[in-house]
Amino acid sequence: MITGLVVLLVLGAVVLFWGVGIYNGLVTARNAFKNAFAQIDVQLTRRYDLIPNLVEIAKGYLKHERETLEAVIQARAAAVSGLAAAKARPGDDAAMAQLGAAESGLAGALGRLMMVAEAYPDLKANQNMMQLSEELTSTENRIAFARQAYNDSVMTYNNKREVFPSNIVAGMFSFAHAALLEITEPARREAPKVSF
Template sequence: MMMTLIVLAVIAAVIVFWGVGIYNGLVAARNAFRNAFAQIDVQLTRRYDLIPNLVEVAKTYLKHERETLEAVIQARAAAVSGLAAAKAQPGSAEAMAKLGAAEGGLAGALSRLMVVAEAYPDLKGNQNMMQLSEELSSTENKIAFARQAYNDSVMAYNNRREMFPGNLVAGSFGFQPASLLEISEPGRREPPKVAF
């Protein structure tokens, strides 16, 4: 009888430690994707801070391109709003979709601004414009890397919460699925198809 109780106690202890280990792994994975999103937040905020300066420099030269400048300003405001919603709920499907759409709109508006700027040699040659464009380009690269790290962390978290036996613990403790950050790029050209 005593031996049976000891065996049952050992089995119960193993099950408890196993459950705690899985729970802690889920918490660590969730914190990892939230931290990865915080890195995206840093880079997007840097980008949002650069845009007003870029628009201000361009204003002097692009007096006839007011619509383009206003589109950039509006797209920036929408992206800032999308980021605020995503910061409140990193990983939420709705928040990530809103941020992705807003970022796609901002990317489109910025690319239109750069295309218009190409038509103005004085603006293109302006030292401030060149420096801001370079900083913006560098920031875009950092955003891409941060987004990739975030998406990798989300995938690891979702895998951990969906695979057996983690799904048992995740379901019991309310670990919700996290969504990837996918940025839609309007007007993105598909590669040409070659057929023989």
């Protein structure tokens, strides 16, 4: 009888340690994707801080392109709002979709600004404009790397959360699904087709 009780206690301890290990792994994975999102936050904030300076420099040269400049400012405001929502709820489907859509709009507006800037040689040659453009390009690369790290962390977390037997512990402690940050590229213009 004592041997049976000892075996039962040992088995209970094994199950308890197994459950604690799974729980701790889920918490670690959740914290990893939240940390990865914090890196995106840093880079997006840097980008948002660069944009007003870029627009101010361009204003002097692009007097006839007011709607392009306004579109960039509006897209930046929407992106800042999307980032605030995503910061409040990293991994939330709706928040990440809002941020992704806002970032897509901002990328399109910035692309149009850069295309317009190409038509103004004085603006293109402006030292401040060149420096800001270079910083913006560098920041875009950092954002891409941070987004990849975030999406990798979310995938790891979601995998841990969904596989058996971790899904039992995840369900017991309400570990929610985390959403990827997907940013669609703005529509590219097709080159005109020439035929003879």
